[in-house]
Amino acid sequence: MGNKLKTLPLHLMLLPGVILTLVFSYIPIMGIVIAFQKFVPSKGIFNSKWIGFDNFRYMLDMPNFSSVLWNTIFIAVLKIVAGLIIPIIFALLLNEVSGAFFKRTIQTTIYFPYFLSWVILGGILIDILSPSSGIVNQFLGWFGVKPVFFLGDDKWFPYTLVITDTWKGFGYGTIVYLAALTGIDQSLYEAATVDGASRWKQMLNVTLPGMLPIITLMTVLSLGNVLNAGFEQVFNLYSPMVYSTGDIIDTFVYRLGLVEAQYGVATAVGLFKSVISLVLIVVSNRLANRYAGYRIF
């Protein structure tokens, strides 16, 4: 009795969060059943006809589904690789710099694009990448390069996505690695100096091994993102001209569901993605635990 009274405030505190989560997370999760229905909005979830896996079969038979899946994986994997390597290089470069003011200024600057929305960045990118008046093509023009339509040419589009995404996010990653670098035992560097190791050798033999745990961790954790090619970015930068190489699962679901009103099929595609992502997250959590001794949950 006494204990109950004592914990009652704790339950009360949790109540608003529990209600919000039930309504906005769990009810939508239950709404997934429409992936197995021939869903008609006027009939609702309870009266629509059950059709088993027909929506999934339909999804797999769609001519563009395999290309959408391929685009998603291709773009996501390139982003993951660039997003892992470039911050590491930057953290190493910054770490070698001695001036504190210079270091801070650089950090502040490279971190900044991370805080702007993809709408703002989309507006900026559409402008600076424009083939006629954009500053990037003008700059390339000085070297005799013909204007490139980065956002409208389906050959260039995926790489434009990868480069601009890396541009937006590498400051964030750099700071994570820098934090890891400050944790390296300074006496190791002193010992290396005594043994006559150059700065380059010190980086290879002290800094990199010191970063290895966090690199492993970040690599493993990024595994869960193989089907996340970045909805917000693609949605703001793509156009029908680049659907063939730029359409990803999330944008596909958006058009299928909200634009074409194929609710059942769109939900089936979304569920397909969620299930694979969930498996990847669980696997990467296991791997992170085994190789980096880290558990997210």
Added chain:
Amino acid sequence: MNYVILSITAIACILPLINVLAISFSSSSAAAAGYVKLWPVDFTVASYKFALTKHEFVDGFWVSLQRVVLGYAISIAVSILIAYPLSKEKQVLRSRNYYAWFFIVTMLFHGGLIPTYMTIKSVGMLDTIWALVLPSAVSVFNVILLMNFFRELPKEIEEAANIDGAGHWRTLWSIYLPLSKPAVATITLFIVVFHWNSWFDGLIYMNSTSNYPLQSYLQTIIINVDPSTAATNDLLDMSAISDRTFKAAQVFLAALPILLVYPFLQKYFMKGLVMGSVKG
């Protein structure tokens, strides 16, 4: 050599913004002709005047402001109220782990676009500001961050307060919160930036464009060219039309709040990021 590479990259990170800023202050003819690089040509504030008198822009700004204030108040309160009980040991709150899993599951699995939209619709929130602030109120990531911070506070202070007769509410309010300023500041900034930058929910949950937050409005006018009518030539010309300076001004105005607070927020973000990502 390091200095050169780092400087060039850092410049590359802000140069696009400077270019857009220069365009926004240039005359539309100079901008359309592509004369503007990093400094305004034929300096004018006409595009800013135009943006600030355009009622869609001003309305959007106002909706965004409301959204940030309301969304922040709800989100921070709910996050703290979840994090405090979850920071307790299992001996204190026996159902702690059930609650924890209840929240964590939502991080791993969600209903996706269509079921979420249908839920918002069926609770009658379409076209109201609640659709923008309530679904995102519980951020499990923020909760975990706060919870980890709470856990590291010395237990002795709490015990002393307990002996003096303080209950959980009092302990949370007068002991935990004052001691947790860095963590609260960090998630404050996460929440505020999140709400200021969100655009997709406004786009799908608001039926009338007058309810659009600023970023949703900008999405429709700056980025969204109707796919059914956009031909290759239109897109090619898009940046050459005379409202290039107008768009630039609006982009800059929407980025301005972040630009203004960023220098002050930055150190908290860095701290928060480190707390959140490299624990233990």
